[in-house]
Amino acid sequence: MSLIVFTDLDGTLLDHATYSHAAAAPALDALKRHDIPLILATSKTAAEVADLHADLDLSTPAIVENGAGLYRPGDTDGEAGDYTRLRAALADLRPGPAEAFLGFGDIGPEGVARATGLSPGAAMRAAARRFSEPGLWQGDTAGLGAFVAALDTRGITARQGGRFLTLSFGATKAARMARIMAELGRDTAIALGDAPNDAEMLEAADHGVIIRNDHGAPVPALPGESLGRIHRTTLPGPAGWNEAILGLLTERGYQ
Ligand SMILES: [Mg+2]
Known part of the structure; x- marks a missing residue:
């Protein structure tokens, strides 16, 4: 058995309020000691994740x-051509189904700062897209359906987040998990x-851990939970992360 760990960041490895991972230090050290790769998996951009990645010495x-x-x-x-192709598709659909979509590329870093409350520097990093384009839909539901259908014909998926x-x-x-596991x-x-x-x-992993987060929408009951492949922590954020990783390593005979 050769382990690998995939982790979300905000509310998982990073504290919901302070963005600190300090409480996970013992588990992070244990992963390093046992040469178990840690893969950050996030909605953030490369520009947003680079400092943390370096800070964790990954x-x-x-x-x-x-x-x-x-x-x-x-x-x-890398695959930075994706973003160019997404923006080209949006340009193709204007005028037309994309008119009520305001993407990060349309509003720029200043608009991203206004829409998110991020500082100018943080908004700049969030707007440094290479693979995907978030935006606000400002039209009606029927228009959204037509927009999504038009994207679909171009091989583009639209996912609604918070x-x-x-x-x-x-x-x-x-x-991405399967490909990284094969690579490593x-x-x-x-x-x-x-x-x-x-x-x-969580469902794709051999063992999933749902980190307690009292501040956001809860993870619904997952099939893996009743099968014992997924469990929930009692502690939130990095403290829950620490407890879960150390527990799983102990179960598997790591000291
Ligand atoms: Mg999260």
Whole structure:
């Protein structure tokens, strides 16, 4: 058995309020000691995740933009053509079905700051898209249906998140997991997440951990829970993360 760990960030490895991962330090150290790769899997962009990735001293790829792409430290090229193709498709659909969609590329970093409350620097990093385009739908439901159908003919998927409708070429966090496991030669995945959009990743893992988060929408009951493959922590954020990882390592005979 060779383990690998996939983790969501906000509310999971990072504290909901402070964004600190300090409470997970013992488990992070244990993963390093046992050479178990840690893969960050997030809705954030490569620009947003780079500092944390360096801070955690990781050399692994990270799953960014909700699975739409990978961040590899030092690689500035990758699949960056995706974003150009998404913007070209939107331009094609204007005038037309895309008119009521206001993407990050339309509103720019200043608009992203206004829409999210992020600081100018943070908004700049959030707007540095390479693989997916979040935006606000400002039309009616019928118009949205027509927009989604028009995107579908171009191979583009639209996913509604808490606030933004995000367009991508359909890759998910779960789909990325299998490829990274093959690349790193790992056969047993642990995944940790705190929100409904982590469900696919939790179900795709050999062992899923739902981190308690009292601040957001709860993860619905997942089939893996009744099968014993998924469990929920009692502690929130990095403290729950720490407890879960140390427990799973002990169960598997790691000291
Ligand atoms: Mg989260």
